[in-house]
Amino acid sequence: MFTHKRADFGQDFIFGAATASYQIEGGQTDGRGSSIWDTFSATPGNVRDGDTGRVACDHYNRWPEDLDLLADGGFDAYRFSFAWPRLIPEGTGAANPKGIDFYDRLIDGMLERGLKPFATLYHWDLPSALQDRGGWMNRDIAAWFADYAVLVNSRFGDRLAATATINEPWCVAYLSHMLGIHAPGYRDIRAAARVSHNVLLTHGTAIAALRAEGAKNLGIVCNFESAQPASDSPEDREAGRLWDGVFNRWYLDGLFKGRYPDDVLAQFGPHMPQAYTDDMAVVSAPLDWFGINYYSRSLWAHDPRRSAFPLRQVEGPLEKTAIGWEIYPQGLEDILTRISDDYTKLPLYVTENGMAEVEGTDDPRRVAYYDAHLGSVLAARQRGADVRGYFGWSLLDNFEWAEGYDKRFGLVHVDYQTQKRTPKTSYRAFQTLLTGANNPR
Numbered sequence: 001m002f003t004h005k006r007a008d009f010g011q012d013f014i015f016g017a018a019t020a021s022y023q024i025e026g027g028q029t030d031g032r033g034s035s036i037w038d039t040f041s042a043t044p045g046n047v048r049d050g051d052t053g054r055v056a057c058d059h060y061n062r063w064p065e066d067l068d069l070l071a072d073g074g075f076d077a078y079r080f081s082f083a084w085p086r087l088i089p090e091g092t093g094a095a096n097p098k099g100i101d102f103y104d105r106l107i108d109g110m111l112e113r114g115l116k117p118f119a120t121l122y123h124w125d126l127p128s129a130l131q132d133r134g135g136w137m138n139r140d141i142a143a144w145f146a147d148y149a150v151l152v153n154s155r156f157g158d159r160l161a162a163t164a165t166i167n168e169p170w171c172v173a174y175l176s177h178m179l180g181i182h183a184p185g186y187r188d189i190r191a192a193a194r195v196s197h198n199v200l201l202t203h204g205t206a207i208a209a210l211r212a213e214g215a216k217n218l219g220i221v222c223n224f225e226s227a228q229p230a231s232d233s234p235e236d237r238e239a240g241r242l243w244d245g246v247f248n249r250w251y252l253d254g255l256f257k258g259r260y261p262d263d264v265l266a267q268f269g270p271h272m273p274q275a276y277t278d279d280m281a282v283v284s285a286p287l288d289w290f291g292i293n294y295y296s297r298s299l300w301a302h303d304p305r306r307s308a309f310p311l312r313q314v315e316g317p318l319e320k321t322a323i324g325w326e327i328y329p330q331g332l333e334d335i336l337t338r339i340s341d342d343y344t345k346l347p348l349y350v351t352e353n354g355m356a357e358v359e360g361t362d363d364p365r366r367v368a369y370y371d372a373h374l375g376s377v378l379a380a381r382q383r384g385a386d387v388r389g390y391f392g393w394s395l396l397d398n399f400e401w402a403e404g405y406d407k408r409f410g411l412v413h414v415d416y417q418t419q420k421r422t423p424k425t426s427y428r429a430f431q432t433l434l435t436g437a438n439n440p441r
C-alpha cells in the first residue's frame with residue numbers, strides 16, 4: 001500500500017483517474033465519424049501488432065461498470081475526453097445526436113456516482129474530414145475547434161467540473177508532425193513549426209469563444225519531462241537545454257509569457273507561419289487552471305549530424321518501466337515547483353502520472369511508482385506549488401497509441417478477449433488511501 005495518508009493532501013485535494021476517448025471507447029458506430037487514429041492505425045507499420053482502437057475497452061457499451069470502478073475506488077473525479085468525431089462526424093457542421101446522447105448519459109452517470117467530470121475536448125482523435133482539409137497544418141482549425149468547443153459547452157458545460165481544451169500540444173505538434181510517431185505521422189520540420197503554433201492558437205481561440213459563452217474552469221493539459229544532459233560537456237548541456245525548450249519551454253513560454261523561446265525558434269527557422277507574433281495575445285489567454293502530465297526524465301547528447309535540433313536521446317541508468325521510461329519521481333516535484341515559481345500561480349493539477357507494467361494484476365512496482373510520485377506532489381505543495389489534484393494514468397489498460405495494447409498503464413487489468421475488468425494491487429492501494437478500506441468488489 002502507499003506510505004501516504006489521505007489527510008496528508010488536505011481535504012480539498014482531488015484524486016482521480018484518467019482515460020481518453022480513442023484509447024478506451026471503441027464504439028465505431030451510431031454515427032461516429034472517422035478519426036486520424038483510425039486511419040493511422042489501419043496503416044501497416046504505424047502501430048505495434050497492427051492494433052487499432054476499433055474495439056479497445058468497449059467503454060462505449062461498458063461505461064457504467066467503468067464508472068462503478070471509479071466510485072468503488074473512492075476517486076473524487078474522472079478525467080475523460082470527448083471524441084470530436086463522435087459529436088461532429090465531419091468535424092464541422094451537423095452534430096451527431098447519438099454522440100451527444102452517449103456523453104449525456106456518461107456525464108450524468110459520473111454525477112450520480114459523485115464523480116467530478118474533468119473533461120478534455122481534444123485527446124488526439126481529430127476527425128479525418130478535417131485532416132483532409134489540412135488538419136492542424138491549416139490555421140482554420142482554430143475556428144473549427146472553437147465551434148466544436150462551443151457545442152460541447154452548450155450541451156454539457158453546466159455539468160463539467162473543469163474543461164481542458166487540448167491534451168499535450170507537444171504530442172499534437174512535435175510527436176505527430178516532426179517525429180511522425182503519432183497520427184497523422186508527418187516527419188516535416190515545416191509542418192511541425194506551423195502546428196507548434198497552430199495548436200496553441202487553437203487553444204487560445206477556443207478559450208476566447210468559451211469565455212464569450214460564460215464557460216468556467218478552463219485550462220489546458222501539457223506534458224513535461226525532466227530534460228537532462230547525457231554528460232557534463234558544454235555541447236551535451238546545450239542539448240539538454242534545447243530539449244527542455246522543445247518539450248517544456250515552448251508551451252510554458254507561449255502560454256504564460258506570450259512568446260516562444262528563442263533557442264527553439266532558431267531551430268524552426270523560416271518555417272514558422274507568417275506574423276505568428278500577432279497571435280500571441282490569443283495564445284496566452286488567461287486560464288483558470290493548468291494540467292501537468294509527467295512520467296519520466298530524458299537524457300540528451302549533442303548530435304552534429306543533424307542540421308536542425310542537433311541532439312539525440314541517450315538511454316539512462318535508472319530503473320525503467322515496461323515502456324522503457326526511467327523512473328524519476330524527483331522530476332515531478334521539480335516541474336511543479338518550476339511552473340509555480342517561474343510561470344504561474346494558477347491552481348495546478350497533475351492530470352496524468354503512471355507507468356506501464358508487464359501484464360498481470362499484482363503490480364508492486366506500480367504501487368511504488370505511485371507512492372514515490374505522490375510524495376513528489378506533497379513535496380511540491382510544501383514548496384508552495386498550488387497543486388489541487390492528482391489523476392493516475394490510467395483507470396484501465398487501454399490502446400497505448402503506437403504501442404497498441406502491448407503496453408499496460410491501467411490500475412485495472414483488461415482482458416481484451418473477454419473485456420473482463422480486474423482491479424490490480426495498485427487500484428487497491430488507491431482504494432485503501434481513499435476509502436480507508438480495502439473492500440474488494
Ligand SMILES: OC[C@@H]1[C@@H](O)[C@H](O)[C@@H](O)c2[nH]c(CCc3ccccc3)c[n+]21
Pocket residue numbers: 020023167168171223293295352393400401409
Ligand atoms: O503513454 C501513456 C500516456 C498516454 O496513454 C496518454 O494518452 C497521453 O496523454 C500520454 N502522454 C504521455 C507523455 C508524452 C508522451 C506520449 C506518448 C509517447 C511519448 C510521450 C504519456 N501518456
